[in-house]
Amino acid sequence: MTEKQTDTAQYTLVVRNMNVYYGAFRAINNVSLNIERNKITALIGPSGCGKSTVLRSLNRMNDLVNGARVEGEVLFHEQNLYANDVDAVEVRRRIGMVFQKPNPFPKSIYDNIAFGPRINGWKGTKSEMDDLVERCLRQAALWDDVKDKLKESGLALSGGQQQRLCIARALAVEPEVILMDEPCSALDPISTLKIEELMMELRQRYTIAIVTHNMQQAARASDYTAFFLMNDQRAGELVEYGPTGDLFTNPKDKRTEDYITGRFG
Amino acid sequence: MDDKVSIGMDSRRITTSQRETTRPFSLKKQSRLGENIIQGFLLFCGVLSMFTTIGIVIVLGSESIAFFRQVSIVEFLTNTVWSPQIDEFGILPLLLSTLLTSTIAMFIALPTGLAAAIYLSEYASRRARSILKPVLEVLAGVPTVVYGYFALKFMTPLLKSVFGEANVNIYNMASAGLVMGIMIIPLVSSMSEDALSAVPRALREGAYGLGATRLETAIKVVLPAGISGIIAAFVVAISRAVGETMIVAVAAGAKPTFTFNPFEAAETMTGHIARISGGDLSYASIDYNSIFAIGLTLFLMTLGLNMISRRLVRRFREVYE
Ligand SMILES: Nc1ncnc2c1ncn2[C@@H]1O[C@H](COP(=O)(O)OP(=O)(O)OP(=O)(O)O)[C@@H](O)[C@H]1O
Ligand SMILES: [Mg+2]
Numbered sequence: 001m002t003e004k005q006t007d008t009a010q011y012t013l014v015v016r017n018m019n020v021y022y023g024a025f026r027a028i029n030n031v032s033l034n035i036e037r038n039k040i041t042a043l044i045g046p047s048g049c050g051k052s053t054v055l056r057s058l059n060r061m062n063d064l065v066n067g068a069r070v071e072g073e074v075l076f077h078e079q080n081l082y083a084n085d086v087d088a089v090e091v092r093r094r095i096g097m098v099f100q101k102p103n104p105f106p107k108s109i110y111d112n113i114a115f116g117p118r119i120n121g122w123k124g125t126k127s128e129m130d131d132l133v134e135r136c137l138r139q140a141a142l143w144d145d146v147k148d149k150l151k152e153s154g155l156a157l158s159g160g161q162q163q164r165l166c167i168a169r170a171l172a173v174e175p176e177v178i179l180m181d182e183p184c185s186a187l188d189p190i191s192t193l194k195i196e197e198l199m200m201e202l203r204q205r206y207t208i209a210i211v212t213h214n215m216q217q218a219a220r221a222s223d224y225t226a227f228f229l230m231n232d233q234r235a236g237e238l239v240e241y242g243p244t245g246d247l248f249t250n251p252k253d254k255r256t257e258d259y260i261t262g263r264f265g
Numbered sequence: 266m267d268d269k270v271s272i273g274m275d276s277r278r279i280t281t282s283q284r285e286t287t288r289p290f291s292l293k294k295q296s297r298l299g300e301n302i303i304q305g306f307l308l309f310c311g312v313l314s315m316f317t318t319i320g321i322v323i324v325l326g327s328e329s330i331a332f333f334r335q336v337s338i339v340e341f342l343t344n345t346v347w348s349p350q351i352d353e354f355g356i357l358p359l360l361l362s363t364l365l366t367s368t369i370a371m372f373i374a375l376p377t378g379l380a381a382a383i384y385l386s387e388y389a390s391r392r393a394r395s396i397l398k399p400v401l402e403v404l405a406g407v408p409t410v411v412y413g414y415f416a417l418k419f420m421t422p423l424l425k426s427v428f429g430e431a432n433v434n435i436y437n438m439a440s441a442g443l444v445m446g447i448m449i450i451p452l453v454s455s456m457s458e459d460a461l462s463a464v465p466r467a468l469r470e471g472a473y474g475l476g477a478t479r480l481e482t483a484i485k486v487v488l489p490a491g492i493s494g495i496i497a498a499f500v501v502a503i504s505r506a507v508g509e510t511m512i513v514a515v516a517a518g519a520k521p522t523f524t525f526n527p528f529e530a531a532e533t534m535t536g537h538i539a540r541i542s543g544g545d546l547s548y549a550s551i552d553y554n555s556i557f558a559i560g561l562t563l564f565l566m567t568l569g570l571n572m573i574s575r576r577l578v579r580r581f582r583e584v585y586e
Pocket of ligand 1 (some may be wrong): 022027045046047048049050051052053054065234
């Protein structure tokens with residue numbers, strides 16, 4: 001009990017002995033991982049090693065996949081997200097998600113941001129909502145691009161702008177944690193840098209976990225890095241986890257070294 | 266291992282030697298007979314439906330012209346009596362009956378069909394789908410004459426027991442309309458489900474990721490995104506109701522009557538055409554021509570509906586895609 005409390009004081013999410021299955025296939029094998037508060041944690045590893053699966057298990061997004069099953073514990077404020085009495089909808093409200101492909105709703109930019117608050121029982125006035133929309137767009141470094149066209153469709157934006165809109169949309173429900181699954185993979189280098197800068201700023205108020213295939217991105221834009229690899233049964237395992245600087249300059253595991261120096265994967 | 270390498274070398278040698286004797290490739294036009302035949306066949310199929318439509322328009326038009334030589338369009342559109350025996354040719358009673366039965370049908374078919382579609386695409390487990398979909402398909406495959414007698418023998422007595430024996434005519438528009446609605450549910454649900462299923466999964470995940478429930482996701486994200494397909498489904502359903510013949514012929518009544526009371530008997534446009542053309546009409550009589558005028562009206566109505574739906578679909582598509 002005391003151990004749990006110290007854990008959760010420092011860590012936003014504590015993953016203990018997690019196994020994830022898709023049907024009979026074990027995609028994740030016995031992963032334990034502590035995600036620190038107000039830090040950026042990067043998940044890296046070769047394609048298919050289960051990074052997305054781990055990430056989606058942190059806010060019960062895998063519930064939506066037919067046949068997906070999670071064993072083990074994910075503690076958030078001392079509560080196991082996979083306990084029977086936990087409501088997945090509440091979980092996702094507090095642990096938001098940004099996806100690989102920008103997926104703005106086919107609604108106006110304004111309505112994209114307002115969507116989250118509205119479904120979560122927004123009680124404020126119209127002008128308070130205007131303020132919220134502006135604040136979120138500013139936080140996502142998108143305000144100057146779109147302030148004159150809030151009523152236009154979110155789909156009329158460029159890919160990078162759409163992704164920032166999706167980040168702004170996630171911020172609007174004021175989650176504690178933001179999970180990002182390769183948020184820059186569809187973006188050009190400049191948009192990518194913008195989003196990295198944005199993550200650095202958001203870190204002060206949010207805890208961020210990000211999946212990336214981009215080694216430089218993990219190295220320059222994260223505080224902690226977790227390296228995953230498939231075992232012989234093709235199940236993903238956590239090979240090494242630690243402060244990003246250590247992991248990149250002084251990896252403990254030979255396989256980590258091989259991967260970050262580009263020798264395989 | 267050695268073998269393979271030498272084979273590879275051989276084949277390369279052949280191609281190089283070919284290159285030396287003939288030109289590497291030709292950019293000349295080639296005739297592709299098979300492709301031309303298939304292309305011609307496809308064109309034929311497309312043109313066939315076009316010619317059918319043109320043929321229908323010509324027949325309807327020429328017979329109707331003969332009719333409108335004797336009856337003015339104004340009278341046709343404003344007279345509330347249709348009684349060829351006494352030379353009264355007002356489309357309104359037939360039109361009203363068609364509109365009433367169709368409206369009743371749409372009150373059943375559109376909400377139920379849409380709800381079924383939402384259930385199938387957003388909620389149903391694989392098992393529930395595997396039961397529900399075949400059931401809907403069976404419903405869609407029942408001959409309409411069977412529905413007609415279902416209306417007469419089941420729905421009408423039901424209405425009588427609910428609203429009172431004396432208030433409900435044995436033939437009535439309500440019964441026909443309700444059953445027609447049931448008949449059209451599968452059409453609405455399967456077309457709407459296609460529209461909803463076409464909405465990218467990523468949009469749903471986006472909504473769930475913000476803490477939306479299944480219902481919020483379905484109603485506020487998936488439904489608006491699929492709206493153009495759903496409108497198309499609704500319009501097809503309306504056309505289907507307007508053109509439906511057997512159910513109304515059996516259950517709605519066999520006398521043109523201008524009434525707004527759905528519990529009264531009143532013949533629809535299609536019902537009237539079916540009944541009159543089944544009787545002993547002499548060609549080139551005005552009675553005979555009159556059913557083409559009704560047919561032309563029906564044709565124009567569905568044409569109008571289709572044009573409206575195209576416009577709506579285009580308009581919503583701009584907003585949503
Ligand atoms: N919905 C699913 N159903 C069945 N198997 C799945 C599903 N999603 C992922 N998997 C399997 O789980 C394993 C891990 O997949 P995951 O998507 O988590 O990998 P990833 O590390 O994110 O890969 P990438 O870098 O290519 O995105 C893979 O073997 C994949 O085939
Ligand atoms: Mg992935």
